[in-house]
Each structure stands twice: as C-alpha cells, then as structure tokens.
Amino acid sequence: MLDIAAELAVWAEEGRDFAVATVVAVGGSAPRGPGAALAVDSEGTVVGSVSGGCVEGAVYELCLRALQDGETVLERFGYSDEDAFAVGLTCGGIIDILVTPLTAKAPARTVVRAALSAAARGEPAAVARVVRGPAELLGSALLVRPDGIVDGGLGGAGELDRTAAAEARAALDAGRTGTVELSEDGTHCPGGLTLLVEASVPPPRMIVFGAVDFAAALVRAGKFLGYHVTVCDARPVFATRARFPEADDLVVDWPHRYLRRTRTDARTALCVLTHDAKFDIPLLTAALRLPVAFVGAMGSRRTHADRDRRLREAGLGERELSRLRSPIGLDLGARTPEETALSIAAEIVALRRGGTGTPLTGSGSPIHRDSGERESAAA
Known part of the structure; x- marks a missing residue:
C-alpha cells in the first residue's frame, strides 16, 4: 500500500472514499511481492498494480464491492482456480490479496491516512495490519514512527499491540515489508493472526x-x-x-x-x-x-x-x-x-x-524468489 502512497495521500486529503487491495502473500511464480497495492476510488479511478496485469480486472471488481458493502475481504488467486485463465493468472503462482475499504466511517482510515501522508513526504514509517484472523480484527492498523510514537491499534489484547509495534519497529529499522505470524494474545505462535508489516523508508x-x-x-x-x-x-x-x-x-x-x-x-x-x-x-x-x-x-x-x-x-x-x-x-x-x-x-x-545473472531460457532456477531470500535493500 505504501508503494502508492503519493497518490493515495492526495485522495485521503481530498476526502475521497477508496478501497485498497494489497498483496499479503505470494507462492510460486507471482509477479509482485507483499505490499504491492492497487486502489480504486468511488468514481472508479485506479492507481497501482497487484499482479502486473494478471488479475487486475477481478481485483478492481472486489474493490468496488468493498466500497459498496464496507467489508474487508481476503481473496486468493491461484493457477489451480477454475477461473485462473479468466483472470489471467496463468504463470503458476498464488497470491493472497486483502481488500480494505477506506471510507469516512472505516476504523482504520485515520491510521492509514497518517501512514500514507508520512510515506508520501518521504518520512520513515511502518504500518502493521491484520490480514488474516478474526473478522473483527481484519484490516485493523497500527502505525509506528521512527521516534517510537505509535498511532492506532489492532483492536485485540494490549499485548498484541505491543508485539505488533515491536515488529513494525524492526521492519522500519531493516526497511523491509513482510508478514508475521502471531497468536491472538500477541505471542509469536503461528496460526491465530497474520500481520502484514509495511515499511516506508527513504530511497537507498x-x-x-x-x-x-x-x-x-x-x-x-x-x-x-x-x-x-x-x-x-x-x-x-x-x-x-x-x-x-x-x-x-x-x-x-x-x-x-x-x-x-x-x-x-x-x-x-x-x-x-x-x-x-x-x-x-x-x-x-x-x-x-x-x-x-x-x-x-x-x-x-x-x-x-x-x-x-x-x-x-x-x-x-x-x-x-x-x-x-x-x-x-x-x-x-x-x-x-x-x-x-x-x-x-x-x-x-x-x-x-539473489539472482544468478544467467538467461532464464533453459534455466531451472525460479523466476521470482521469495522476498526473504537475500534482500539487502528496501522498496
């Protein structure tokens, strides 16, 4: 989401209602990694991309639906889906996309607006959002700034917010974006919650x-x-x-x-x-x-x-x-x-x-490596 902060910050300042679709997980050969986003406003204007063109049409419709019903949804697109060819994801990968409506009534709008504003100004900031878990927590957000100030919360136990803030600070220090598995009480036990932690840092x-x-x-x-x-x-x-x-x-x-x-x-x-x-x-x-x-x-x-x-x-x-x-x-x-x-x-x-520099033709190496592999710089 922060990769299109410049455009979305303007929308937020103008008071527009919009929905953001964010890649939260990828598997196999997927064209874009976690944090890539596409947004649609109430007039149908689109910015960003989640798949380099593969599933944009289907995601656009999900954003319009989210603007109408106000519901945050997590959708998976994969090669094995019956409609994989219809939406264009024929590269063999799987992507999970979180679609969040950011209308005037959305609880996370204030936090997201602050994160977008900071990123658009080139200021370091990290935002943690619940992308998998109980429906009442889905899409909730927490913002961490370099001075340690925390805005917002995830709506769960106090320990959850503290753990999420610590993860956001770590992501900010490293300039990375990725997911973190937590339990609902904030401990590092996988299975309960998944956070997407996005960091926006000055360019390398x-x-x-x-x-x-x-x-x-x-x-x-x-x-x-x-x-x-x-x-x-x-x-x-x-x-x-x-x-x-x-x-x-x-x-x-x-x-x-x-x-x-x-x-x-x-x-x-x-x-x-x-x-x-x-x-x-x-x-x-x-x-x-x-x-x-x-x-x-x-x-x-x-x-x-x-x-x-x-x-x-x-x-x-x-x-x-x-x-x-x-x-x-x-x-x-x-x-x-x-x-x-x-x-x-x-x-x-x-x-x-972590690429080899060799031609992909005839090579058995993966085209898209996991984001955790040999990442020495941020986006």
Missing part, C-alpha cells in the same frame, strides 16, 4: 565515483531503479550540473574523503568508475570495510589484478577483497555507456535479489 543511496561518460548513463539507470544518486569527483571541471542533470547530488571532493564523511547503510551501492589508482585505492580501502550492499569498480582484468595487488598491500584481507565486484557489471557484451550502465545495474539487482 547509489554513490557513483568518477564524473565520466559512463557515470552519466549509470545515474539515469540508478534513478530508474529508485536510488538517490550522488556523483562524486575531485575534479570540478567534470562534476558539473550540465553533465549530470539527473543526479540528486553533485560532490566535488576526493572520493575517499567524501565516503568517510557521508552516510551509508546496508542498502547503499558504491560504484567506482574513476579508473585511476590514486583515487581507486584509498577509496576502495575505505569502501570494502563498510557494511554496504554493493561495491563495484570499473576496469579491465589487468587493471583489476593490479588493483587487487595494491589493495592487499594497503592491508585488506581475503574477506574484504571478496566483496569487491570487479570488473563491475554482468557480461552483456556491453560497449556503449548506456549498455555498460545496464550491465552494472543488472549486477546490483542480481546481488540484491
């Missing part, structure tokens, strides 16, 4: 070191993937807004010095395109000791061998060196800056999602 950072032509293309690719992109170069004549109009930030500084003073976290991608030992070695010496998601460096295999030797001389060990993706990018046969940026972006996605 991509820092591109080296204001070269390849960097301009990588900035565009990074923005497309949802990163907050910074370009850093020690040469002011190259690090200009005219050359990098789409970068969020431009920094003129020595790369290693900037890296030491800027904020990074477990979702940050560091892409070293400087291709110059006087920049690369001090920068990578610092980068490979940080708990970031990705460190990659451009260069030929000969350049990489020389770089590896220099980094060892600088004191880096095998464990630190094993984190370096060099030469950066997947083997796409890339030549142009745009093709090279695509190969780098593809490697970042593969590492983030």
Whole structure:
C-alpha cells in the first residue's frame, strides 16, 4: 500500500472514499511481492498494480464491492482456480490479496491516512495490519514512527499491540515489508493472526565515483531503479550540473574523503568508475570495510589484478577483497555507456535479489524468489 502512497495521500486529503487491495502473500511464480497495492476510488479511478496485469480486472471488481458493502475481504488467486485463465493468472503462482475499504466511517482510515501522508513526504514509517484472523480484527492498523510514537491499534489484547509495534519497529529499522505470524494474545505462535508489516523508508543511496561518460548513463539507470544518486569527483571541471542533470547530488571532493564523511547503510551501492589508482585505492580501502550492499569498480582484468595487488598491500584481507565486484557489471557484451550502465545495474539487482545473472531460457532456477531470500535493500 505504501508503494502508492503519493497518490493515495492526495485522495485521503481530498476526502475521497477508496478501497485498497494489497498483496499479503505470494507462492510460486507471482509477479509482485507483499505490499504491492492497487486502489480504486468511488468514481472508479485506479492507481497501482497487484499482479502486473494478471488479475487486475477481478481485483478492481472486489474493490468496488468493498466500497459498496464496507467489508474487508481476503481473496486468493491461484493457477489451480477454475477461473485462473479468466483472470489471467496463468504463470503458476498464488497470491493472497486483502481488500480494505477506506471510507469516512472505516476504523482504520485515520491510521492509514497518517501512514500514507508520512510515506508520501518521504518520512520513515511502518504500518502493521491484520490480514488474516478474526473478522473483527481484519484490516485493523497500527502505525509506528521512527521516534517510537505509535498511532492506532489492532483492536485485540494490549499485548498484541505491543508485539505488533515491536515488529513494525524492526521492519522500519531493516526497511523491509513482510508478514508475521502471531497468536491472538500477541505471542509469536503461528496460526491465530497474520500481520502484514509495511515499511516506508527513504530511497537507498547509489554513490557513483568518477564524473565520466559512463557515470552519466549509470545515474539515469540508478534513478530508474529508485536510488538517490550522488556523483562524486575531485575534479570540478567534470562534476558539473550540465553533465549530470539527473543526479540528486553533485560532490566535488576526493572520493575517499567524501565516503568517510557521508552516510551509508546496508542498502547503499558504491560504484567506482574513476579508473585511476590514486583515487581507486584509498577509496576502495575505505569502501570494502563498510557494511554496504554493493561495491563495484570499473576496469579491465589487468587493471583489476593490479588493483587487487595494491589493495592487499594497503592491508585488506581475503574477506574484504571478496566483496569487491570487479570488473563491475554482468557480461552483456556491453560497449556503449548506456549498455555498460545496464550491465552494472543488472549486477546490483542480481546481488540484491539473489539472482544468478544467467538467461532464464533453459534455466531451472525460479523466476521470482521469495522476498526473504537475500534482500539487502528496501522498496
């Protein structure tokens, strides 16, 4: 739901009645993961997606029905259903979708509105909703902010709210979305309740070191993937807004010095395109000791061998060196800056999602992996 917060926050501010359909569980080859949402207002306007087109029509009708009867429903769509072909879910997967009406009278509207407003402003927030359990709790919501303030409640025992708030805080810290199994009294015993906990956090950072032509293309690719992109170069004549109009930030500084003073976290991608030992070695010496998601460096295999030797001389060990993706990018046969940026972006996605980078044709590997598999960055 928070993935379409910008649009829904406007609807809420305007006082529109709307229903939100949210993916709460997936199985097999499903196109979108938990938290993906589609919303329909009372005039039939649609935003978002829950399946990349597979079951949108059927979900749209469920939203209209929820607006009419005010009932929250949990619906499953799967390949084995008799109407699977009719709704278009022929990929072999199963998705569970919670449809919640958010009319003026809906108990959870105030909490959901606050969550949407925070997410739309780019503020960290996490919302926990009951997606499976007693009918009287279904759709109830609780919002947790970074300062620890909790809004709303799940309508059950006090311990349930405390446990849900703790789960929401953990999701917020990790920047993840997923489900949690609880009992109705709030203990971690599966079978009674299922919570969907959605976290909205600022976009992950991509820092591109080296204001070269390849960097301009990588900035565009990074923005497309949802990163907050910074370009850093020690040469002011190259690090200009005219050359990098789409970068969020431009920094003129020595790369290693900037890296030491800027904020990074477990979702940050560091892409070293400087291709110059006087920049690369001090920068990578610092980068490979940080708990970031990705460190990659451009260069030929000969350049990489020389770089590896220099980094060892600088004191880096095998464990630190094993984190370096060099030469950066997947083997796409890339030549142009745009093709090279695509190969780098593809490697970042593969590492983030646990992909192999091999063609799906003839491969026995799953197309869509579980959201719990190797997730080092949020959406």
